[in-house]
Amino acid sequence: MTDHLFTRREILAAFLGVPVALSACRSSVTPSLPEGEIVGASDVIGHKIRDGLRVQPPADNWERTGVVIVGGGVAGLSAAWHLQKRGFENFILLELEPAPGGTARSGDNPDAVVPYPWGAHYVPAPLKENLRLISLLTEMGVIEGVDQDGNPIVAEQFLCRDPEERIYFKGRWYEGLYLHAGADRQDLAQLDKFNAEIGTWVDWRDNKGRRAFAIPISNSSDDEQVKALDKISMSSWLQARQLDSPRLRWLVDYGCRDDYGLTIDQTSAWAGLFYFASRVTHRGAESQPLITWPEGNGHLVSYLYSKSKAKIRLGFAVTDVIPKGIEGNNAVDVVAVDHEGSNARGFHADRVIFAAPHFLTRYLIRPFREDPPSYTLEFKYGAWMVANLVLRDRPKDLGFPLAWDNVLYESPSLGYVVATHQRGLDRGPTVFTYYYPLCDADPRVARTRLLSTDRRGWADIALTDLERAHPAIRSLCTRLDVMRWGHAMIRPQPGFIWGGARSKAQKPFRGIHFAHTDLSGIALFEEALDHGVRAAEEVLSELNRA
Numbered sequence: 001m002t003d004h005l006f007t008r009r010e011i012l013a014a015f016l017g018v019p020v021a022l023s024a025c026r027s028s029v030t031p032s033l034p035e036g037e038i039v040g041a042s043d044v045i046g047h048k049i050r051d052g053l054r055v056q057p058p059a060d061n062w063e064r065t066g067v068v069i070v071g072g073g074v075a076g077l078s079a080a081w082h083l084q085k086r087g088f089e090n091f092i093l094l095e096l097e098p099a100p101g102g103t104a105r106s107g108d109n110p111d112a113v114v115p116y117p118w119g120a121h122y123v124p125a126p127l128k129e130n131l132r133l134i135s136l137l138t139e140m141g142v143i144e145g146v147d148q149d150g151n152p153i154v155a156e157q158f159l160c161r162d163p164e165e166r167i168y169f170k171g172r173w174y175e176g177l178y179l180h181a182g183a184d185r186q187d188l189a190q191l192d193k194f195n196a197e198i199g200t201w202v203d204w205r206d207n208k209g210r211r212a213f214a215i216p217i218s219n220s221s222d223d224e225q226v227k228a229l230d231k232i233s234m235s236s237w238l239q240a241r242q243l244d245s246p247r248l249r250w251l252v253d254y255g256c257r258d259d260y261g262l263t264i265d266q267t268s269a270w271a272g273l274f275y276f277a278s279r280v281t282h283r284g285a286e287s288q289p290l291i292t293w294p295e296g297n298g299h300l301v302s303y304l305y306s307k308s309k310a311k312i313r314l315g316f317a318v319t320d321v322i323p324k325g326i327e328g329n330n331a332v333d334v335v336a337v338d339h340e341g342s343n344a345r346g347f348h349a350d351r352v353i354f355a356a357p358h359f360l361t362r363y364l365i366r367p368f369r370e371d372p373p374s375y376t377l378e379f380k381y382g383a384w385m386v387a388n389l390v391l392r393d394r395p396k397d398l399g400f401p402l403a404w405d406n407v408l409y410e411s412p413s414l415g416y417v418v419a420t421h422q423r424g425l426d427r428g429p430t431v432f433t434y435y436y437p438l439c440d441a442d443p444r445v446a447r448t449r450l451l452s453t454d455r456r457g458w459a460d461i462a463l464t465d466l467e468r469a470h471p472a473i474r475s476l477c478t479r480l481d482v483m484r485w486g487h488a489m490i491r492p493q494p495g496f497i498w499g500g501a502r503s504k505a506q507k508p509f510r511g512i513h514f515a516h517t518d519l520s521g522i523a524l525f526e527e528a529l530d531h532g533v534r535a536a537e538e539v540l541s542e543l544n545r546a
């Protein structure tokens, strides 16, 4: 939305609601905004590809390689990490963006005291079944042993410091994410009933001994009773149990918006229950503690990137993948261009690991372009805006003190995480990372709203939203940069997790192996890692057989 088309009041009303907009626009003076820029994601080259950009590299710009990895998010970087670990060096990774990490990338700038996340900001401490994450974290020195039940012990300095979470409601901050203040007996009874239901699912095992909800989800049960939960929404699941306490519904809705960018009405009950049950060892136990760094999962990205840096080409967008056996090919051919859409290069590869989002297969893979398989259309993605606010000092506020995660009860945003928290810097300058998921019913509408709102529009939305809790935030904020994620996360709407599209999309196709987190139906570091390593294993075993 550009300023000449929409007024400030209209933009604020569209994203924060009419009452907030009216109150913010009471004065005729438009408040000034800190400087900043839109840092990504690079939608221009993506839109050129969608609109049919095709290039043919000159004959001397082709090279031969064992494996091409398409996409340097966590899935692609994990595939690279695993290939190298297994002693396989003959690969390259092509990443469209100038920085690695995809939606887990992080940022830094001279005005900020610490680096900060641009997307993913934590992983829960893994349970013992999550072998791939345990292997990575052990190699990084994050895990330092196992407890008596065989679960990994995470070194203290990587666990999120206290206080972890707080919530703002009507002029005050409170501890935790459930709004205890003002809850009556019925609210608390419903919270207990909900927790008891979750406890039942935490302890539930199928006849093969598998949990209903495990991370990665490839370890979860496919029992019909569990799969049936995917047929209804989380909201219907709550309604069927007469769980209608507004505070409880808010908590569950917050969980769905936080992990999936969807409301409880839009989220599959399977995914909603997964959020609450998959990170708990046994009934009644607390959720696993969180592992985090100032730059969030950007720390994990830097580690993975450092392992394969020499083989990673940043700023190279793949425009064409021609599978084996198509047009007489005996290799998988991959064409990539730089940001300008020029400097085309070609690669003849024995195998490709496709670690870009699955919806791109219908723009990049030759026969899918003309005739996309119907399941590719079932992959739908939500849009998110993330803003990083550099502050010269902390805002003063009432009630529970600043935590790592700070949530506003009455806002459509998710609030903010504090990048200095994990460093133990509790005074002075800091960086707030503010998250806003666009939960429109139609994701295309969300993307249009996201991309047609400029940096000034988003900066004003973030500051106006935070002003409810921090009236002085504008005067403290010296810089505000914005990331617009058009295809931020796969949407686990009812029917997607167990509807069959995921398993079809995961099947290798003429030398191409698929790895993106969307194949899990949910966007998590652990899922991207799992698919990256699994695809690398598939490729290695095929190449060894050949």
Ligand SMILES: Cc1cc2nc3c(=O)[nH]c(=O)nc-3n(C[C@H](O)[C@H](O)[C@H](O)COP(=O)(O)OP(=O)(O)OC[C@H]3O[C@@H](n4cnc5c(N)ncnc54)[C@H](O)[C@@H]3O)c2cc1C
Pocket (backbone or CB within 6 Å): 049, 070, 071, 072, 073, 074, 075, 076, 094, 095, 096, 097, 100, 101, 102, 103, 104, 118, 119, 120, 121, 122, 123, 297, 316, 317, 318, 319, 355, 356, 357, 360, 384, 386, 435, 485, 488, 489, 515, 516, 517, 518, 522, 523, 524, 525, 526, 528
């Ligand atoms: C705002 C936000 C917050 C999140 N918070 C968390 C969190 O706290 N914890 C958590 O576990 N997860 C979180 N997630 C999800 C997590 O970031 C992802 O699940 C995970 O990082 C996905 O990794 P990926 O490699 O599968 O996909 P992506 O991150 O989508 O990476 C795909 C890569 O492919 C590249 N690419 C696309 N097209 C091309 C092309 N044509 N050529 C070459 N490269 C291409 C992209 O640039 C990108 O780098 C969050 C996500 C978002 C958006």
